[in-house]
Amino acid sequence: MALAAGRAMLMRSGVRLGTQAAARGGNGARRFMNHRVVVEPNTVPGVAVIKFKNPPVNSLTLEFLTEFVICLEKLENDKTFRGVVLTSDCPGIFSAGLDLREMCGKNPAHYAEYWRAVQEMWLKVYLSNLVLVAAINGTSPAGGCLIALSCDYRVLADNPRYRMGLNETLLGLVVPFWFKDTLVNTIGHRASERALQLGLLFPPAEALQLGMVDQVVPEDQVQSTALSVMTQWLAIPDHVRQLTKNMIRKATADHLIKHQEADIQNFINFISRDSIQKSLQVYLENLKQKKH
Ligand SMILES: CC/C=C\CCC/C=C/C(=O)SCCNC(=O)CCNC(=O)[C@H](O)C(C)(C)COP(=O)(O)OP(=O)(O)OC[C@H]1O[C@@H](n2cnc3c(N)ncnc32)[C@H](O)[C@@H]1OP(=O)(O)O
Numbered sequence: 245m246a247l248a249a250g251r252a253m254l255m256r257s258g259v260r261l262g263t264q265a266a267a268r269g270g271n272g273a274r275r276f277m278n279h280r281v282v283v284e285p286n287t288v289p290g291v292a293v294i295k296f297k298n299p300p301v302n303s304l305t306l307e308f309l310t311e312f313v314i315c316l317e318k319l320e321n322d323k324t325f326r327g328v329v330l331t332s333d334c335p336g337i338f339s340a341g342l343d344l345r346e347m348c349g350k351n352p353a354h355y356a357e358y359w360r361a362v363q364e365m366w367l368k369v370y371l372s373n374l375v376l377v378a379a380i381n382g383t384s385p386a387g388g389c390l391i392a393l394s395c396d397y398r399v400l401a402d403n404p405r406y407r408m409g410l411n412e413t414l415l416g417l418v419v420p421f422w423f424k425d426t427l428v429n430t431i432g433h434r435a436s437e438r439a440l441q442l443g444l445l446f447p448p449a450e451a452l453q454l455g456m457v458d459q460v461v462p463e464d465q466v467q468s469t470a471l472s473v474m475t476q477w478l479a480i481p482d483h484v485r486q487l488t489k490n491m492i493r494k495a496t497a498d499h500l501i502k503h504q505e506a507d508i509q510n511f512i513n514f515i516s517r518d519s520i521q522k523s524l525q526v527y528l529e530n531l532k533q534k535k536h
Pocket of ligand 1: 300301303337339340341342343344345383385386387388411412415417418419420510511514515528531532
């Protein structure tokens, strides 16, 4: 379903699906290249590494979301893969979250298409049959943090410049209930209440203390740590681990699935408000200004 919608979207946007290139890397592993998402089968058998490559900041554009979902779906359907490490190819940034330009100055049909793609991405990651480990090698606000929180395990680089959290209120936005649920399921109710209202972005030590990440390691060890953690997870037979994961996550995912259309309508109504459009424009302008 998501794959078909994604293919249609890519066709509309002029991206040819036949352009996915396969090449052999130095270790002989096949390396699949999309435009914005690079998939590298790794030295650990059954494990692929997905690298986000949507410069400058890996913002979650419609095209990026579509490619990402297609990549995950392909890996899920290829029984040689049992686990995936998610990481970034953009130095210092895991993902800047939802692309603000997708939510600014567009029409309701675009907002609907975009929000559905955000929902589908979250459902795909949150309910994945694969073991997903986030190797967080950069800053990850809002939607970027959501992707990491939706994985099974998080390893964060020990760099105080890398912040993580759901900062939506700082942009004048109300966090969607399923972003909130994902955070509450990870760090608990009280910590989420404070973090969400204040839009807090946490440095590594605090993220670890809160349980937002499972491990903080030196920057050059993020990916290798993620891969060795993966070995531990893959020691469990897939079917029992998958059934257990599904049992724990199903209610949270079902809440969105049941209210998916209402959630899209709510997003359109909210994001189309003049006051919200104004605050997003000011936020984008401030990002530009800080450079000068
Ligand atoms: C009912 C529900 C309604 C709504 C729910 C919506 C939920 C929203 C979820 C989100 O994810 S909103 C996005 C939240 N993200 C952020 O707040 C991050 C903003 N960006 C930054 O803080 C910084 O850019 C940075 C990620 C820390 C990187 O800093 P750096 O100094 O390295 O780069 P710079 O700021 O110069 O940015 C480069 C370039 O990229 C543009 N940019 C940055 N972030 C985004 C983004 N999220 N979307 C689109 N574009 C982004 C930035 O404007 C610069 O562009 P320019 O070169 O043209 O000026």
